[in-house]
Amino acid sequence: MVKPSRFNFWARLSADRHLLFNGVTGALYELNDQERQAVLRLLQGSQQLEGVAHDDLVRLLYRGGFLISDQTDEVAQLVQQFEHEARCHRILDITVSPTYECNFRCRYCYVQFQDGRMDADIEQRVVRFIGRQFERYQVTNLTWFGGEPLLCLETVLRVSSELRSAAARMNVHLIGLIATNGYLLGLKTAQELCDAGVTYFHVTVDGSQVCHDRLRVLADGRPSWTRIMENIRTVLENVASAELTLRMNVSEETVASAYQALDEIPLIHRGRVQLNVMPIIWGNELPKPGLFHSANQVIKYALTQGYQYYDMQISPGKRCFCNATKLHNYQIGPDGGLYKCSPSGKPEVHVGQLNNEGIAEYNEKHALWHENADPKGQCLHCPYLCFCFGGCRLDQLRGVSQRSCRARYQDMEGLILSRYVALQGKPAYTSD
Amino acid sequence: MKIIAQATTEEEILVPISEGADSAEIRDTIVMQAQCCVVHLCGCNCSC
Numbered sequence: 001m002v003k004p005s006r007f008n009f010w011a012r013l014s015a016d017r018h019l020l021f022n023g024v025t026g027a028l029y030e031l032n033d034q035e036r037q038a039v040l041r042l043l044q045g046s047q048q049l050e051g052v053a054h055d056d057l058v059r060l061l062y063r064g065g066f067l068i069s070d071q072t073d074e075v076a077q078l079v080q081q082f083e084h085e086a087r088c089h090r091i092l093d094i095t096v097s098p099t100y101e102c103n104f105r106c107r108y109c110y111v112q113f114q115d116g117r118m119d120a121d122i123e124q125r126v127v128r129f130i131g132r133q134f135e136r137y138q139v140t141n142l143t144w145f146g147g148e149p150l151l152c153l154e155t156v157l158r159v160s161s162e163l164r165s166a167a168a169r170m171n172v173h174l175i176g177l178i179a180t181n182g183y184l185l186g187l188k189t190a191q192e193l194c195d196a197g198v199t200y201f202h203v204t205v206d207g208s209q210v211c212h213d214r215l216r217v218l219a220d221g222r223p224s225w226t227r228i229m230e231n232i233r234t235v236l237e238n239v240a241s242a243e244l245t246l247r248m249n250v251s252e253e254t255v256a257s258a259y260q261a262l263d264e265i266p267l268i269h270r271g272r273v274q275l276n277v278m279p280i281i282w283g284n285e286l287p288k289p290g291l292f293h294s295a296n297q298v299i300k301y302a303l304t305q306g307y308q309y310y311d312m313q314i315s316p317g318k319r320c321f322c323n324a325t326k327l328h329n330y331q332i333g334p335d336g337g338l339y340k341c342s343p344s345g346k347p348e349v350h351v352g353q354l355n356n357e358g359i360a361e362y363n364e365k366h367a368l369w370h371e372n373a374d375p376k377g378q379c380l381h382c383p384y385l386c387f388c389f390g391g392c393r394l395d396q397l398r399g400v401s402q403r404s405c406r407a408r409y410q411d412m413e414g415l416i417l418s419r420y421v422a423l424q425g426k427p428a429y430t431s432d
Numbered sequence: 433m434k435i436i437a438q439a440t441t442e443e444e445i446l447v448p449i450s451e452g453a454d455s456a457e458i459r460d461t462i463v464m465q466a467q468c469c470v471v472h473l474c475g476c477n478c479s480c
Contacts (some may be wrong), residue, residue: 025439035433065439316440424436 002058002067004043006074007386010036011416020066021416023386024074026316027064028419043067075385079374082389085319086326086370092137093323094130095331096159097145098152100344104181104224106216108249108280111147112344118155118334121356125336127162128358133328134172143177144198145331145342150184153192160196177202181216182228190235194242203232204247207257215254229264236269244273245310248298249280251287255294262302274310275302289410296414300421309422313408314387314415321388324349327370330360338362340369341394348397369393384409 007023018036020029031039042057043066061067068074098118100111118126134140142163144156160176167174176198185201193199205228206212213223235242246265248258258277265273277295279287303309312318323329324340330351331339338352338360351369352362375390382388387409390396409415 019436022439026437027435027439028437030434030436032433060433060435063439064435420436 001070002062003070003072005066005068007383008043008066009383009412009416011413011420013417013420019416019420020064021314021419022065023314023384024078024316025065027066028416028423029060029064029066030420030424039066075380078385078389079380081319082325082374086373089136089328090139092130092133092140093143093326093329094133094140095143095145096126096149097147097331097333097342098149098155099334100147101151102146102148102181103151103183103219104148104216105219105221108215110344111342113147116334117152122334122336122354123155123159125354125356125358126159126332127166129332129354129360130163131166132358134167134170136328137172139173139175140167141175141177142198143179145179148181148184149178150180150189153184153189156198157192157196160193160198164197176200181224182231183218183224185228185231185235187231187234187238190231190239190242194239199241200243200245201235202245202247203228204249205229205232205261206249207254208260211254211257212261215249232265233269236265236272242272246273246275246307248275248277250277250291250295250298251280252291252294255291255298258298259301262298262305262307267306270306271308274308275299276310276312286407292408292411293414296411296418300414300418303418303421309418311415311419311422314412314419318387319389321391322393324369325373325389325393346394348394368397 005022005024009021009023011019011021013019013030016033018031018033020031020036020039021027038057039061042054042061058067096118099116100114101117102109102111102113130140130142142160144160149156156178164174164176166172174197176193176196177200178193178198179202182201182203182205185203190201193201204216205225206215209223209225209229212225212228216224218224232244232246236244246261248261250258255277262275275298277298279291279295281287299310320326322341331342331349332354333339333343336354337343337350338354339349340351341349343349348365348368350363351366352360355361373390373393373396375385379385379388379390
């Protein structure tokens with residue numbers, strides 16, 4: 001006997017074409033009106049289907065995970081997967097902030113810009129700490145973050161190079177990334193970073209020049225758009241191994257200008273650029289539902305213009321909301337502090353310290369992050385459990401997890417349509 | 433009915449990294465997953 005999955009989602013593609021998506025398996029089917037009616041009846045338990053072979057349809061839907069065995073407890077399986085992901089040695093994610101200083105003062109930024117940069121002693125602690133983890137992992141994501149990490153370029157290069165050599169000796173695949181505002185990402189710097197194994201660049205451009213320069217200004221108030229765009233184009237043109245994530249933080253006032261920014265990157269390079277558009281959250285004020293829809297419209301448009309697909313919201317296989325819930329994943333601060341998230345304004349996230357030997361010494365807060373962290377309560381009844389797995393752990397610890405957990409799924413149809421375009425739609429630009 | 437994407441199997445999603453599970457094939461799968469997960473931090477206050 002079978003029953004419908006709790007995690008089936010519909011989206012309308014056109015007047016008579018529909019999409020059926022399963023959030024657990026990632027299966028995506030396109031149906032006409034008649035097929036949709038048959039599937040709806042079948043999912044509701046009907047055995048009488050006009051014009052459709054009942055057994056064939058059941059088989060097809062079972063294969064996609066839209067129908068499951070009535071013995072299957074999907075929620076229990078998801079909780080089990082969450083717990084496994086939190087403790088398994090699949091992928092190690094370490095973020096290193098060599099400084100919290102920044103050469104920008106973005107209007108919406110929450111970082112407190114403490115002075116201080118990572119010194120040679122802490123660099124070696126970081127190298128020893130991460131190098132020791134290589135024994136247990138086969139893949140490590142090393143992300144440079146800040147503040148602005150390029151203010152400490154030498155640290156980034158030294159640590160990345162040392163770890164790259166150690167990873168090669170131990171047959172570990174090390175993926176290097178850097179989240180930068182892009183202002184200091186000149187050609188020479190980009191080449192040096194790629195040579196050190198840091199090949200993924202995450203740069204924020206908040207829409208058109210006018211919008212961006214209103215929000216993302218240098219510490220002395222000067223605009224930044226022209227130089228950032230010039231850097232981006234130069235890097236894509238001259239550094240073949242560079243991959244770029246173009247981050248756009250949008251508000252209701254700026255989201256329309258995102259389309260203009262997309263035109264700034266030459267067609268020929270867009271296959272190496274993925275777009276991440278996210279509504280800005282100002283303080284405790286949540287974005288309106290329409291903004292999520294507008295952001296998804298930008299993403300869908302970008303996919304038709306040759307940009308890469310990027311989706312961290314409805315990806316099957318994610319298994320957790322955030323890497324902070326994974327037992328061995330940390331951010332490391334300039335002083336060797338171990339954090340579960342960017343620490344500005346979040347004392348709860350400081351969970352330990354690297355000692356002189358580069359060994360983690362945890363404080364009492366470390367256990368809080370990983371004990372009793374599995375989804376529970378209302379989350380077990382939520383249709384989006386398969387994507388968020390209980391949501392932000394910090395929000396859980398603060399008792400405010402219900403505040404915003406569903407916000408990003410308000411335009412589920414838009415998310416599904418983007419996935420459809422990425423999988424099905426042929427981009428306007430192709431290399432041939 | 434047109435299948436745009438078939439179900440991702442557990443084997444594809446959760447490759448267990450246990451003792452001796454280090455074949456090139458598994459590695460490629462993990463690397464692909466790792467690359468899908470990159471750049472999750474943003475520097476703004478959007479909770480991502």
